[in-house]
Amino acid sequence: MSSPSFLRPARAVTPMAFVRAIVKGYERYDQDPSEALKAAQITPRELARPGARVTAAQFEALSGHAMQELDDEALGWFSRRLPWGSYGMLCRASLTSPDLGVAIKRWCRHHRLLTEDIGLALEVAGGVATLRIGENRPLDPAFREFCLVTSLRFMHGYMCWAIDSRISLRQAGFPFPAPAHRDAYAAMFTPEVRFDAARASIAFDERYLALPLQRDERALRTMLKRALPLTILQYRRDRLLGQRVRELLRSRAAETTTAEALATLLNVSSRTLHRQLQEEGSSLQALKNEVRHELAVDLLRRTHRPIKQVALAAGFRNEKSFSRAFLQWTGLAPRDFRQQAATPAPGTSRTRDLPP
Structure with missing residues (x-):
């Protein structure tokens, strides 16, 4: 060899x-x-x-x-x-x-x-x-x-x-x-x-x-x-790339505001990052939206934070842009979603939907 x-x-x-x-x-x-x-x-x-x-x-x-x-x-x-x-x-x-x-x-x-x-x-x-x-x-x-x-x-x-x-x-x-x-x-x-x-x-x-x-x-x-x-070929494809991008977007949101910053943490170029995600049938924007969606849903369900604070925590600059994106994701405005999530279904209790 x-x-x-x-x-x-x-x-x-x-x-x-x-x-x-x-x-x-x-x-x-x-x-x-x-x-x-x-x-x-x-x-x-x-x-x-x-x-x-x-x-x-x-x-x-x-x-x-x-x-x-x-x-x-x-x-x-x-x-x-x-x-x-x-x-x-x-x-x-x-x-x-x-x-x-x-x-x-x-x-x-x-x-x-x-x-x-x-x-x-x-x-x-x-x-x-x-x-x-x-x-x-x-x-x-x-x-x-x-x-x-x-x-x-x-x-x-x-x-x-x-x-x-x-x-x-x-x-x-x-x-x-x-x-x-x-x-x-x-x-x-x-x-x-x-x-x-x-x-x-x-x-x-x-x-x-x-x-x-x-x-x-x-x-x-x-x-x-x-x-x-x-x-020793630097393989173009990383089979864990999508998962690792999601994790960094969740755990180090303040450090991953740009593709360049995220690529640096992953030790690849931003061009390579975009190309590999495309090969997986995804994109950086799609993963960002996915992570923002998950975080926003969790905060609306589990906390009583004002919508503006939820928007900022999910990475949006203002409540208006957040509400527009959330409506596209779920078909509901953030306030309507929170109200629906807080309403217990028949035979259930609210404490199960909103744990302490």
């Missing part, structure tokens, strides 16, 4: 530090990296230049060449080689899982068969799933950052590919100080990156775990022919 493409092609944004880590792998096996560097069109001068970057295509050529030439998909990180095809085996072992949660657990369990130097574990709490890496043996400082970053990117990429969905990360953490190329981490993972953390980890919405796998053996064989651009 090829190494992950850390960032999108065309732009030279992959840190040269990761290239140097691959060169260190050659040194460990006492082999010459010149052919691999030539295949990636990386000159010795560029390799030595502080702060230099390479494109994703260059990094793909380099890492793919190195993994096969060294016969080590870990590129020297661990106490023993991971022969060519090791990560493909992990993918195949997880492919028959009924859902993503089971697939991740299988990946973590089978990864121990490859190496005990690190251990992967999935933890779920408070609606958040966290994939953590434990370092069971001290990793060589020359490889440590690249090893932890790549291990999480492998896993994240496979997860996205397996369910055919973008999996937006809520947070990522790394147990080392922020490197000089820290800006690359936002593109590799999420803007919410913590350095000097206890362990390397990525966190995401627990609900992704329940999504069924969308791939079969044939798709896997195709993917493994050139795994890099497929596994």
Whole structure:
């Protein structure tokens, strides 16, 4: 299986530090990296230049060449080689899982068969799933950052590919100080990156775990022919996007007044946000109306707030625009709706309709 493409092609944004880590792998096996560097069109001068970057295509050529030439998909990180095809085996072992949660657990369990130097574990709490890496043996400082970053990117990429969905990360953490190329981490993972953390980890919405796998053996064989651009592709579709938009509109209304602000919280562009919602057969305005409708109905039923206050709480500038929208939603004016909701049906009591 090829190494992950850390960032999108065309732009030279992959840190040269990761290239140097691959060169260190050659040194460990006492082999010459010149052919691999030539295949990636990386000159010795560029390799030595502080702060230099390479494109994703260059990094793909380099890492793919190195993994096969060294016969080590870990590129020297661990106490023993991971022969060519090791990560493909992990993918195949997880492919028959009924859902993503089971697939991740299988990946973590089978990864121990490859190496005990690190251990992967999935933890779920408070609606958040966290994939953590434990370092069971001290990793060589020359490889440590690249090893932890790549291990999480492998896993994240496979997860996205397996369910055919973008999996937006809520947070990522790394147990080392922020490197000089820290800006690359936002593109590799999420803007919410913590350095000097206890362990390397990525966190995401627990609900992704329940999504069924969308791939079969044939798709896997195709993917493994050139795994890099497929596994780390920033998938256009996020199967939880509509739900996540609704939740943010409900819980962080003051911060989501514009598409740009909402897109920032979701770590996508506003253009991507609109496009993905359109692909789901929805729109941002429709979701805003849905959330406003739910909130207004709840406030009218459960409180005695004046209509003007209900309008403001539901995100309207004035009572007139709120009343007009509410009439379109329900066929009733807000006051009529409240009066109807407050009138107990035969055989019922008002206290059941209006709990304290």
